[in-house]
Amino acid sequence: MPSRILRAPLPPRPLRGKSSSPAKVADDGDEEMMFTPVANGKRINGDLPTTRDLVEEAPTVIKVVGPSSEFGSEIHGNDESSDEEEDGEEEPIVHVEVRLQPESTIRPEHIIAPVTYLLQAQLKWVYAGEEFTSDLWEEIPVLLRNVERIFVSETEQPGPLKGDEVEYDVHVYKTSNEGSVIEGGLEEDEDEDCPTAATVITLPSAEIEGLWENLIYEGGIKERLLRYMNTSLVFADCQIDSNVISSNRLALMYGPAGTGKTSLCRALAHKLAIRYASDKYPNGAKLIEINSHSLFSKWFSESGKLVQKVFDQVQFYLSDPGCLVVVMIDEVESIATSRAAAMQGTEPGDAVRVVNAILTQLDRLKEHPNALVLATSNLVGGIDAAFVDRADIKQFIGPPSPEAIYWILLSTFKELGKRNFGGERLAPHGDKLLSWKEAVPGSRTEHKSRRDERIWLASVELRKLAVRCHEIQASGRFLRRLPKLAHARLARRTARLAQWMEAFVAELEQEAENQSLIVRGEGKRASVAH
Structure with a gap:
């Protein structure tokens, strides 16, 4: 990418017909x-x-x-x-x-x-x-x-x-560090420690800031989801009759574990708060992350009441039309399992009641134009058909391609290249590595210095590493953890790029061996959930 060129010192085009002096x-x-x-x-x-x-x-x-x-x-x-x-x-x-x-x-x-x-x-x-x-x-x-x-x-x-x-x-x-929780459990559980039913995060969040830029997907997935959410808010703002044009404002992200579905939902909610909350929603935005596993009661047939209790709290936030509320249900297959399959379980009645309660609550959320719902699933085949049908958009999030893996690893090196320990860079020149297209084996050109030569060689090795990661189907979680594992393998706190690459390769091959052992131990092909 060419360097940014600043204009010559001339007055920019005016924003209005007349000028005022001074501004x-x-x-x-x-x-x-x-x-x-x-x-x-x-x-x-x-x-x-x-x-x-x-x-x-x-x-x-x-x-x-x-x-x-x-x-x-x-x-x-x-x-x-x-x-x-x-x-x-x-x-x-x-x-x-x-x-x-x-x-x-x-x-x-x-x-x-x-x-x-x-x-x-x-x-x-x-x-x-x-x-x-x-x-x-x-x-x-x-x-x-x-x-x-x-x-x-x-x-x-x-x-x-x-x-x-x-x-x-x-x-x-402006980002916020504020948050709260919605307690789980029923009145019968008052004497016991109950799991948190949901976490409420004020958006934009300092914790989530920067996550969107570090999520790398091909095919314009992020942009498509953002445009869909934009359309959902526009239609709600225009009071489009949902009986004429259906709009549940529900997006379902599905795919294998470790591909960043949960992170994508959180980053999407954060992005929506930045883009729309201060304009259309003067009272801010909230992200409500529902803990699916907390919505099951030990008491017979009481799980449906737990679902209603949590969503009553969601309705409390939605009662403020000046607040944008994004509800995220992670691993939705836990509470929206197929009712046909649930009938084969040990407590079919309770499982069916939970699914019915979830579907009823989703229909209630439609009444609020300031409500959006994001759901994720690793096992989309196990979700009830009625829930899947309610999703306006169903987006598959698959394992990253070699190029996407390269950009993920490149971002980790850029981070290491910017950080110091004891006055030394953790990965000197790590922030100078080349792009995917430039790091092509055999494309070697005359370099101005030995440093440029080392950077080019390290970039080529990183590209080979990305291809190898794709071959073993390394998850996104593992890719983000790889620098820490590699640093633990190094003999010193800081290292040259070539040494970093050797440590990356060694850790990757160790991961491939571990996956192979697990596959042989289970007798089937499996992916490690990192």
């Missing part, structure tokens, strides 16, 4: 701060509009983008829209996530305008996945005092895109 952006309280854009470390001569001007006097041709342009937050100077604008080609949307500092109390609308102007002033090319450091906005007080991170999350079209031919959709958010 001021209102911070929290009554204070106003001077705001002057910079390029290549120098100030740009030109005036900026105030945030108030952007909101109140935006001309017809400008779309004021906030946390969600998908909901159509278009502001016009008058009620008539331009025919030329409607007939013209729309600019691709670039989603930009702006994370505020924990102590910041500024309102999001006071950040959107300066960030948009800054990007228009500075970027000649825009790339998805590009992160900016604070030196980019060090001369803009409102950003310097409030913004922690600016990240180009997604682009509507594959990049790179010209910076003056895109529309920035800026999402401002």
